[in-house]
Amino acid sequence: xxxxxxxxxxxxxxxxGLLPAGLSDLLHPQAAQDMKSxxxxxxCFADFGYVQVKxxxxxxxxxxxxxxxxxxxxxxxFRLLDPVSHQMMALRADMTAQVARISGxxxxxxxxxxxxxxxxxxxxxxPDVLNPERQLVQAGAxxxxxxxxxxxxxxxLLGARALNxxxxxxxxxxxGVPRLVNLLLEGIDDDAGALLSDAVRNRDITAxxxxxxxxxxxxxxxxxxxxxTADSLAAVRAILPQPAADYLSVLLNVVEMLSGxxxxxxxxxxxxxxxxxxxxxxxxxxxxxxxxxxxVARGGAYVTGYGEPAIGISIYMDRLLRALNAPDELxxxxxxxxxxxxxxxxxxxxxRQVVFGSVGxxxxxxxLSLGCQFILRHRxxxxxxx
Amino acid sequence: xxxxxxxxDVKLVLALPKGRILTQVLxxxxxxxxxxxxxxxxxxxxxxxxxxxxxxxxxxxxxSFDVATFLAYGAAHIAIAGSDVLMEFDHPEIYAPVxxxxxxxRMVVASEAHxxxxxxxxxxSHVRVATKYPKVTARHFARRGVQAECIKLNGAMELAPSxxxxxxxxxxxxxxxxxxxxxxxxxEEITTITSRLAVNRAAWKQHPVLINGWIEKIRQAIC
Numbered sequence: 009x010x011x012x013x014x015x016x017x018x019x020x021x022x023x024x025g026l027l028p029a030g031l032s033d034l035l036h037p038q039a040a041q042d043m044k045s046x047x048x049x050x051x052c053f054a055d056f057g058y059v060q061v062k063x064x065x066x067x068x069x070x071x072x073x074x075x076x077x078x079x080x081x082x083x084x085x086f087r088l089l090d091p092v093s094h095q096m097m098a099l100r101a102d103m104t105a106q107v108a109r110i111s112g113x114x115x116x117x118x119x120x121x122x123x124x125x126x127x128x129x130x131x132x133x134x135p136d137v138l139n140p141e142r143q144l145v146q147a148g149a150x151x152x153x154x155x156x157x158x159x160x161x162x163x164x165l166l167g168a169r170a171l172n173x174x175x176x177x178x179x180x181x182x183x184g185v186p187r188l189v190n191l192l193l194e195g196i197d198d199d200a201g202a203l204l205s206d207a208v209r210n211r212d213i214t215a216x217x218x219x220x221x222x223x224x225x226x227x228x229x230x231x232x233x234x235x236x237t238a239d240s241l242a243a244v245r246a247i248l249p250q251p252a253a254d255y256l257s258v259l260l261n262v263v264e265m266l267s268g269x270x271x272x273x274x275x276x277x278x279x280x281x282x283x284x285x286x287x288x289x290x291x292x293x294x295x296x297x298x299x300x301x302x303x304v305a306r307g308g309a310y311v312t313g314y315g316e317p318a319i320g321i322s323i324y325m326d327r328l329l330r331a332l333n334a335p336d337e338l339x340x341x342x343x344x345x346x347x348x349x350x351x352x353x354x355x356x357x358x359x360r361q362v363v364f365g366s367v368g369x370x371x372x373x374x375x376l377s378l379g380c381q382f383i384l385r386h387r388x389x390x391x392x393x394x
Numbered sequence: 395x396x397x398x399x400x401x402x403d404v405k406l407v408l409a410l411p412k413g414r415i416l417t418q419v420l421x422x423x424x425x426x427x428x429x430x431x432x433x434x435x436x437x438x439x440x441x442x443x444x445x446x447x448x449x450x451x452x453x454x455x456x457x458s459f460d461v462a463t464f465l466a467y468g469a470a471h472i473a474i475a476g477s478d479v480l481m482e483f484d485h486p487e488i489y490a491p492v493x494x495x496x497x498x499x500r501m502v503v504a505s506e507a508h509x510x511x512x513x514x515x516x517x518x519s520h521v522r523v524a525t526k527y528p529k530v531t532a533r534h535f536a537r538r539g540v541q542a543e544c545i546k547l548n549g550a551m552e553l554a555p556s557x558x559x560x561x562x563x564x565x566x567x568x569x570x571x572x573x574x575x576x577x578x579x580x581x582e583e584i585t586t587i588t589s590r591l592a593v594n595r596a597a598w599k600q601h602p603v604l605i606n607g608w609i610e611k612i613r614q615a616i617c
Contacts, residue, residue, distance in 0.1 A: 137486055138467065182599040210480075211593075213613075214493035231491075235602030276599050283486055283595075296596055301468060302487070303596070 030142030058125035063106035076313025078105030080286035112314025120153030138302035150320035155309035178298025184281035342375035409470035411458035425615035471597040524554035525564035552576035
């Protein structure tokens with residue numbers, strides 16, 4: 009069958025099914041694949057004792073975007089007015105804030121650490137620079153009550169395993185310390201600070217080198233060692249002031265803990281990376297997959313709006329779809345109308361995928377057009393291959 | 395951390411801008427040990443993608459603004475681009491680690507000579523500007539509280555003020571002779587421009603050893 013790009017979709021609507029920017033219909037087989045990979049990821053979280061919670065799609069703006077991880081989402085959240093309470097509500101742009109809220113309210117009495125998992129749709133006003141989607145499926149896990157090195161290593165391990173289980177290979181985990189740049193720039197006047205942080209953002213070693221200060225020397229050393237081995241960063245740690253050196257130690261210790269545990273995963277260190285980590289405190293990480301655009305997962309340590317340390321990971325499920333192979337499909341068995349519903353049921357009970365035929369049609373033609381590989385013509389017959 | 399083993403099947407794409415900068419870039423690359431295949435220099439060859447003396451590096455030759463687009467979306471992993479293009483894109487997925495010091499020029503605001511003498515831009519809340527760089531221009535004027543209405547032109551900027559299209563233009567100047575020839579004067583400099591070595595953020599994270607190796611070689615080639 010040839011496909012004509014210009015052929016209009018039938019229907020009387022003038023827009024012919026046009027959707028708002030960044031939104032799309034997921035069809036077969038991607039829709040099923042999307043659900044299956046989310047289930048795989050959630051199963052992996054469950055293997056390590058994370059229990060599921062399911063917050064609502066919409067909350068009061070005040071609670072959703074209040075203190076903690078929600079505060080940075082004000083610009084990216086859609087809002088709507090609740091006609092019942094006359095209060096402003098926000099559509100969630102990230103579920104981490106909701107899970108943090110649950111941990112600090114309805115689960116405040118539960119012993120710590122609390123391991124929670126979730127998956128759901130989120131909506132963002134402005135899409136990511138590399139991915140046009142404004143509606144995303146986010147699947148994640150959080151440890152509430154801990155943000156130590158071991159917890160960070162657990163999160164990275166969990167993320168790598170979950171992505172492998174969802175079918176993504178060639179992973180790179182990039183670790184950073186989002187606050188490091190600001191720590192090193194403390195005490196420097198605003199103009200120089202802005203210049204240096206711009207230079208860091210562009211990894212502009214030329215501009216950093218040109219600036220004559222202790223901070224710029226530290227930043228140059230970090231920039232040059234980034235992406236290299238843990239050893240070269242360990243050497244940089246020796247010249248850093250406190251507490252910056254301690255933050256770098258956290259990073260190096262996490263790498264040490266992970267050594268040998270995820271052999272197929274490349275670990276890279278970019279301590280100066282703070283991009284997109286608005287609320288993270290000590291360690292943060294992004295996970296990249298071969299052939300996938302941008303990070304497919306990110307996470308890090310933060311403080312909940314209720315003052316507890318926490319660490320988590322979010323996987324953006326939609327971004328995985330591009331790398332997944334089409335799933336194996338079960339052969340379909342056509343049950344002719346003459347064979348009847350009962351015959352179909354008995355095959356379905358035995359694990360076959362069945363499709364009921366219509367009345368008064370050419371059964372062979374319909375079986376083929378419905379994508380069936382087998383056909384049951386009569387109630388007492390046996391399935392025949394088409 | 396075993397990055398080298400992954401690199402065997404990785405092919406890096408280097409994006410180079412067509413035009414003015416290209417002739418200055420090639421000697422730098424040659425000193426860094428990277429040479430395009432012969433077809434790259436053949437003006438009759440219609441291809442846009444070329445091999446090099448390194449099996450795992452290809453070169454693409456695209457328009458200067460498109461260099462940033464190819465790089466941002468990861469279609470190219472490394473690129474040489476003017477800092478004017480990088481500023482206009484201001485894209486978080488692009489790192490620009492090395493100033494190559496070539497292709498030097500300045501980005502300036504210019505106006506018709508006779509108007510520049512009589513106008514008082516301090517009283518403006520709005521100005522119409524013709525430019526190739528609407529984002530840089532809007533940011534520049536916004537910093538002093540002036541709303542810049544940018545008219546995007548791709549060339550012949552110098553014509554726009556005298557034709558009544560705008561009061562100011564923002565453009566690159568090397569010697570300033572084009573401005574003078576069209577009755578314009580420079581009223582202020584926005585920034586100096588040079589070409590930079592830029593890399594795609596995700597590619598750099600995924601192949602740090604390979605890409606850092608080239609950054610270092612190119613850095614040494616300009617010293």
